[in-house]
Amino acid sequence: MRIGELAQKSGLTTSRIRFYERIGLLKAVDRRLNGYRTYSSQAVTILGLITTAQRAGFTLDEIRALLPSDLTHWDHAALTGALTRKVADIEALQVRLGQSKAQLLRLIEDIQARPEDMDCAANARRVLTNVLAKHTEDLTVTSDDVRLPDRTDRPLSLKPGAGRKVVSR
Amino acid sequence: MRIGELAQKSGLTTSRIRFYERIGLLKAVDRRLNGYRTYSSQAVTILGLITTAQRAGFTLDEIRALLPSDLTHWDHAALTGALTRKVADIEALQVRLGQSKAQLLRLIEDIQARPEDMDCAANARRVLTNVLAKHTEDLTVTSDDVRLPDRTDRPLSLKPGAGRKVVSR
């Protein structure tokens, strides 16, 4: 089939399919004499796998490292290893999400719990102090701490090495 | 204080502080006659708030929209609204994380549950079919469905509008 049909069958755009080829992720492609790409029905499966893996939190680089050229011949060890690590990543993120959610809920309550006799400015200071309490602790500790406190100070997202970043320098 | 001291006190880099100023996020800055930036101790608080909000999943744009120029004068309604929406975003992501994790665990089990009498190729096909089952359903349904199935087909991350994307076109 040509690229348009593959796009339709896989639900991806043609630009995305060409992009995957360019970065070496989709190698199952041939060329007709006129230069048109041709795909077998395997390509649909591969694209399905790619988007499924993406949904599960794998980057395209990770997927490329795991996807074999022959779909019937996987690297079992690497695969289950990567899957297990991804589960751990997810669990770590779940923990952080729970903490963030709890902090937000506490904050919402705290804002609404302004004592009748307190003016807004004072309330703001009170809430502000509470919000920054944990962070400031971190800071004062960090300032002459040797082991970094695991970098929880970054946006919430499921990135490959989200936990243990080794700054090679 | 000058920028270096603020960087040290806030734990951010000077480039990051200048960047925040450039994008209009940190307005609490004055200039000496020599061109050097000067900050009050409020700036430390503001930077602390910014990184705390970032950790909780707010983008810099969102933070800019919520941060008042006067820390004692917040927009209560906008703030609690944003906080509540962020909690909802987190809950949505928690659900997706749970699903992804469950799928990965199922997949790991499935890979290891290869029947003794089945060769690797056949096992690969079996597992592959299972993995893609849900996705293929989605696809066949989507093809002539009116309401989009809520775009769960994208990487896991906590982005502002992660749930309900309105394509204005």
Add this chain to the structure above:
DNA sequence: GCTAACGTTGAACATAAGTTCAGCGTCAAG
């Protein structure tokens, strides 16, 4: 033979949140 739909390419653009760099100015100590 024309037109519409499809295909090709390379390059540029988009986003978010910064970092890095070159080239220059300022300031305090020795």
Add this chain to the structure above:
DNA sequence: CTTGACGCTGAACTTATGTTCAACGTTAGC
């Protein structure tokens, strides 16, 4: 007076995941 640390600017670069565009080639139907 020199040196080193600190500061300034604007521009370019980074990462990941694509999209968009212009300019051109191919093919099928009429």
